[in-house]
Amino acid sequence: MAQAIAILDSGVGGLTVAKEVMRQLPQEEIVYFGDTERAPYGPRAAEEVLKFTRQIVEYLLQFRPKMIVIACNTATAIALQHIRAQVKIPVVGVIQPGSRAAIKSTKNGSIGVIGTENTIRSGAYHQALQAINPHTEVFSLACPRLVPIVERRMYRSPEAKQTVEQSLRPLLGSPIDCLILGCTHYPFLTQAIADVVGPKVAIISSADETAREISTILHHRGQLEQSGHVPVHRFFCSGTPETFQAIAQEWLGEQIRVSPVFWQMTRLSE
Structure with a gap:
């Protein structure tokens, strides 16, 4: 089974990075988490942004990704170095x-x-x-x-x-x-x-340069997907999925399924 690239964002913004990854690396699978319930991150305290980012990374690690992409500028500015110190796989910011x-x-x-x-x-x-x-x-x-x-x-x-x-x-x-x-x-x-x-x-x-960096890192580590299989992308959000799904399908130009994770975010926010 292919290892996915995990992408996280405060909401739908990271879809701009996901779209570029899908274009430049069409064999790679993506597991995406948009924290739509708590977006935007911009006006929040830095401690909150760091806490939320750690929670989402914890959630995404269950999928055993080969890389984490923090596709949120606010989270990159505040949490990138903390997450890099916390996990053993490459972590890329924007x-x-x-x-x-x-x-x-x-x-x-x-x-x-x-x-x-x-x-x-x-x-x-x-x-x-x-x-x-x-x-x-x-x-x-x-x-x-x-x-x-x-x-x-x-x-x-x-x-x-x-x-x-x-x-x-x-x-x-x-x-x-x-x-x-x-x-x-x-x-x-x-x-x-x-x-x-x-x-x-x-x-x-x-987005374009970030996808290029992802490609370079995976190539250097010998982890680029080369199986020729059709990738299956997974999308999750912490809020109601209907708006997220509509935006994602419009932006990505394909039908996707979005799974809400209400219980997870409730548990992780305690």
């Missing part, structure tokens, strides 16, 4: 891959970052970008109103466009030539974001 992609893209060295309050407050992107190139100028902006729009499946609504315009206004006078979507929910709003910042600003999603 901040380093996104930072590398932005450094490759920028021509003038001015990079914008939008994310949740916790991600921006942590300074994780600022540190990652300047570790690669100390001369990088970073313009960071928290956009707390964007995740709820995605989680409510309103990312194509007029309200979404208006909220994006209002949220990004403080960045519009800056000299950035690329913008990191520092939350895996934000690619759902890529078109609206691109319309606001204009064609001269490249939009950087960490």
